[in-house]
Amino acid sequence: MPRRATKQAAASAPAERGADALARYREKRDFAATPEPRGRGAAGRRGAPKKPAPARLRFCVQKHAARRLHYDLRLELDGVLLSWAVTRGPSLVPGEKRLAVHTEDHPLDYLTFEGLIPEGSYGGGAMIVWDEGTWEPEGDPAEGMRRGRLTFRLEGERLAGRWHLVRTGAGKERRASTKENWLLLKSDDEAARAAGDADILAEADTSVRSGRTIEDLKSEGVRRADWDEKQADPKAKPSARTTSSTKAKAARAAKEKPAADPRAALDPATVTGAKRGKLPPFVEPCLATLSEVAPTGEAWLHEIKFDGYRIQARIANGRATLLTRKGLDWTSKFEPLAHALSQIVPGSAVVDGEAVVEDTRGVSDFGALQAALKAGDTGCVVYHAFDLLHLDGVDLTGAPLAERKRLLALLLDDAPAGGAVRLSEHIPGNGEAMKRHACRIGLEGIVSKRADRPYRSGRGEDWRKTKCSARQEFVIAGYVPATNRRKAVGSLVLGVYEGTDLVHVGRVGTGFTEADAKALHDAIEAVHADAPPFAAPLPRAAAAKVRWARPALVAEIELRGWTADGLLRHASYKGLREDKDPREATREAPPADETSAAKKTRARTVAQDPYAGIRLTSPDRVLWEGQGITKQGLADYCAEIADWILPQIANRPLALIRCPAGSQKECFFAKHPWAGLDEAVLTPTIGDDAIVAIRDLRGLMSLVQFGTLEIHPWGSTLDDPERPDRLVFDLDPGEGVGFPEIVDAARTVRERLAADGLESVVKTTGGKGLHVVVPLVPKAGWDEAKAYAAGLAAAMAKDEPARFTDTLAKKARTGRIFVDYLRNGRGATAVAAYSTRARPGAPVATPLAWEELGPEIAPDHYSVTDIPIRLAHLTRDPWAGLDAVKQTLPKAKTSSKAKPRRKPG
Known part of the structure; x- marks a missing residue:
């Protein structure tokens, strides 16, 4: 159904909103004390006669000087006003998040209410109608409320264009209680403003109905403005009122009566x-x-x-x-x-x-x-x-x-x-x-x-x-010099106190930036010692090449656990703690609530060689300078998430991005075998091309050894390379497109796929966009798969040309999202789930559950440092059952889009 028809259907079929939608509103108020409207009794009540839905739904924004100044957004729906308290007021800057607390539904009479709610009453304080007009939901607003994402357009005197209300936190279904936290965000459109432009809240502080300010109401003691004005002249138009007299009265009142002390409620002695x-x-x-x-x-x-x-x-x-x-x-x-x-x-x-x-x-x-x-x-x-x-x-x-x-x-x-x-x-x-x-x-x-x-x-x-992870302070007992830098730390030797004895707990060799490694070298050399500070002698291997230090420095370390012999496992340096006494560094128990999958991963890495027999050369080489993640750090990451990433890359042709000197240095694309590969890296031939593939952890570690920072698999397996078992739709934002629009686009792709009977999953890319992935039974060939993907992209671009394009040219993408279907041709690849990216911040392409998509998650939100923590605390794999989905490709929507449209000439 086209989007316009969907909106009309939603407006003409109001949902039932419970026995009485205004019950909570009335319970909170004493109408003998407050001038607020009580509301008509039939609103939202089951079985009550339903009036025809208005042709245009109304909205208002009320500036409310309660205990904390805020702005109340109210949207008309089903005979009541859906209401949110926007703590800092709406912003016209695209993507700027404003907390909006969902409150109880209000009666329609509240659209014009402005006046003074008595102090001590619920919401006590002055209120004006700061903006008003009409609103138009995109899609079914009742479904949007249930899902926690409401997209709509406003036509007001001050606010206009496209907006989003997004509920924060997990869970698809709308909870029965209010006081949920949502976020209000502006889309990037003709009504938006740049970050440096004037703030609409500072620009306008008067009522659009009466012309009054909050201060005017207070100084005049106006109990309820719309009542007062109707009684004075029922035919008078409230918006015609000027503010000159009221401001003059306010000035006189300010001279006669000192302003109330806002700290009066802060009497701590009570x-x-x-x-x-x-x-x-x-x-x-x-x-x-x-x-x-x-x-x-x-x-x-x-x-x-x-x-x-x-x-x-x-x-x-x-x-x-x-x-x-x-x-x-x-x-x-x-x-x-x-x-x-x-x-x-x-x-x-x-x-x-x-x-x-x-x-x-x-x-x-x-x-x-x-x-x-x-x-x-x-x-x-x-x-x-x-x-x-x-x-x-x-x-x-x-x-x-x-x-x-x-x-x-x-x-x-x-x-x-x-x-x-x-x-x-x-x-x-x-x-x-x-x-x-x-x-x-x-x-x-x-x-x-x-x-x-x-x-x-x-x-x-x-x-x-x-x-979320085991993290604590350790005493620095010494260091091993770096192998590829002078006067720099390659790894730290650490200890903890047990009583009065310092006990050796192993080493940490990742997490140092270049600057960290040199600064630590100088700091440790300043407290140099000729002998180890531990109470018990160390094995020869543990003491090899170590420069010892007095136990004067404390480092904060993140670790994934302990080995059976009490040594750190998969540890990473986080910084020096100048505020901690070394004797406070004692062994802490790690968090215990882990998923069975995480426990399985940990059991394997402890029980056997975590690198599957691959010896890392230059393990202290920094691959991501900003985070200080070394080759050893990347190997630790891959060992820990092997059970998650191997199903996505094993037994598939791979294209790789290798950065032997680190992500900040020269990187290159590799899809054919090269000299020195371990036998765990497969080099089969498909057609006339020799390709690279792996089957297990040893193969993955061999890729790490050669500086592989990105892994991009085909959408088919080695067993059946000519028939894809998954499609990928890459949503690539053009200039001026914010991430909320990308989230909307992913949901749109999902809905269109569902209309064709196809289930899909989603992942961040670690770059700018999102991937929507469709698992398939491999029956169709590459040409058919590409034709179907091209047809879906073309249909989106045709139906909503202001939002989407299926044209490859960069010029066509400005302000729109490129629905990239080109990942679905023979030999084309897309970054693997859980693959790192050769980008600043060490981001990781991360599978998500659909309900996790929201403004708090960005395309590069997850990184090497926090993915293992996320996985350890998932109650369910977001892509669980992906391989069990048995669905085949429907016929292409059009056969005329096998190749992308390019710029003329």
Whole structure:
């Protein structure tokens, strides 16, 4: 069905919305106190007479100065207003994410409501109609709500063009409760603005109906503007009203009556457990105990575990001092952060939080933080505040956490959105669900805290940390020099304390950038020792070529577990910890909740040679400089995910991208055999061409040995090379196309395939787009497969030429998505699932479940460092059962698209 017909059908067939869609709305309000409309009783009630759907659906955006200023987006559907509280207001910048909290449905009368909701009432504060007009959903809006993705067009006085509302978190079905977190995003179209353009929210602050501002309503005491105006002149048009008189009244009121102190609600002395006390010089921090399973229940609040430095901010006399967990003064290292805190907190306070640097995905990156500190440029540092210990002469450490966080939220209420100081939000209840989600999207883990407990210094059970991977601090006992660089570290020798004894735990040989390797060399040489610092002698092999050091330096290391003899397995360097005492470095138990597939992988790598007998030359050669991932690091990655990647590449002709000197140096394409290959690399002939293929882990490790950073298989196997067993549709964005549009395109391809009776799966590419993959029983030949793919691409381009093109020319792609069907010809390839990419950041092409697609996942979201963590916490393989899908190719939609259209001439 064409998209226009789909929209009309959706508008004419409203869905049932429960016994009374406005029940929750009414339960929250006392209509004897609030001027808000009650709403007509029949809205949404089963069995009530249904009025014809309006020809055009209405919307409004209300500016709402409640406890926190926000904008309420309301969309008319099925006799009510679907409602979201957009915390920072809508943005016209394409792809800029604005949190939109889904709230209860509102009555249609609310479209024109503006006035003063009494303080103490639900949503108390002033409200104006900031924008209004009509909206048009794309597709079935009820289905969009269920799926968690609503795409629509607005025609308002201030907002226009194409928009997306996307529910965050996993799960296809719409939950019964509101307060879900969604994201509001603008599409790149004629109504969009560039990032440096004026902000529409700053440009316009008046009501589009009455011309009033929020301040006008407050100064005039207007209980309900639309009532007041109708009573004065029922025929008067509200939008004709000017603001000159009301602004004059506001100015007079401001002189006569001092503005209310926004900190009045911040009285800490009224909190249970609080007591008067002097501002302390330092509060020893509360530390979390490692837990294998995250606690569950309403008594627990769960926060993201940040990957940075624990920093206590002490604010006094308009100046912030920043202290480490040991009480060291690091204010000079984080000067921009100290300035930001001084501006936000006007009185005195002690705030607990974490200083981090975030990558493009919004994930904290400890290596980037260290780089910023080394460069002396910490303007990029973000402070996530998660606790409030003292405020304006009141000691809050005896108060329950829930109260401390409530006061902290009020204290940071005026902090600039997206600025250097941010509140660490929390979610109550199911910690395991939050941890699984955090691990799947590449975070370090979560911290769970008892909501009812006071702040207790030292390590205890009130705070528990649950990690996505084993990660801890180790003592540096020495290093082995690099084989290909002078005065640089090739690997570190590490230890942990058991009582008073330092115990050897092995080496780490990846994770160092070039700069890291040289800086570590100099730092370790400064604490050089003539003998190993371990309590027990080492085997000769473990001590070979080591330059020893006194146990003075602490390194943070990520590891995948321990070998049977107590040594690190698949470890990676993350940075030096200047804030940690070496004697705090003790062995921590790794997280225990692993999927059976992950356990199987670990069992194999521990039980036998992880590299399957392949000896790596120059294992400390850096392949991805930005992450310091070495050839050994790539080998560790491939060994760990072998069970996942081998089904995608084994027994298939392969094309490879080899970068022997690293991704930042010269790389070249290889699809024919070369000298020196191990016998595990197959070199069969297809037609007249000798090709490369592998069958097992040894073959994969041989490719690693030769610097293979990308693996691109054919869509057919060695057993039947002339008949494909999968199709690939590569969605390649043109200039000006954002990732939300790519996600929409992938779903469109899926729907079109489903209409032909074909199931499909999806993966990120590690580049710019997405791949939609179709498994097939190999019956059709290459020509038929390419014709079908070309026909589907042509149909998409014909039906929606503004969104899609099937033309290869770059010029034709501007503002559109190229539906690349050319991956489906004989000899054509596409990057394999779980293959690394020879690109900055070491991204990995990653299979996803369809419900995982959303704005929080980018094409290069996953990397070598976090894919093993993701896989260990999946409850189900996103591509499970792919080989069991028995479907054959339908006839091509057209036979005229066997070759791509190219530019004339």
